[in-house]
């Protein structure tokens with residue numbers, strides 16, 4: 001199958017630089033999001049396809065989707081993200097909603 005051959009070629013091309021595959025996956029996801037915002041569905045689909053390709057490569061190599069590092073423990077392999085990147089993601093999510101902090105308490109920092 002053509003698709004599998006293409007994936008095979010990508011896996012070969014990136015097996016020695018999985019970090020680059022991870023960067024490209026992230027970049028294409030970002031571009032897809034930008035295309036979505038600009039209302040360019042054709043480009044959006046293109047970038048999602050490319051991101052899927054690179055993530056398929058990382059799957060095959062058993063590598064972290066964020067940084068491309070090798071995954072060793074079953075939990076990390078299951079969620080496809082290494083422990084450090086997973087913790088960083090979790091922190092980013094819990095740190096995010098600043099608007100839930102009470103307003104107008106204490107002194108004005110400005």
Ligand SMILES: [Zn+2]
Pocket residue numbers: 064065066067068069081082084085
């Ligand atoms: Zn990682």
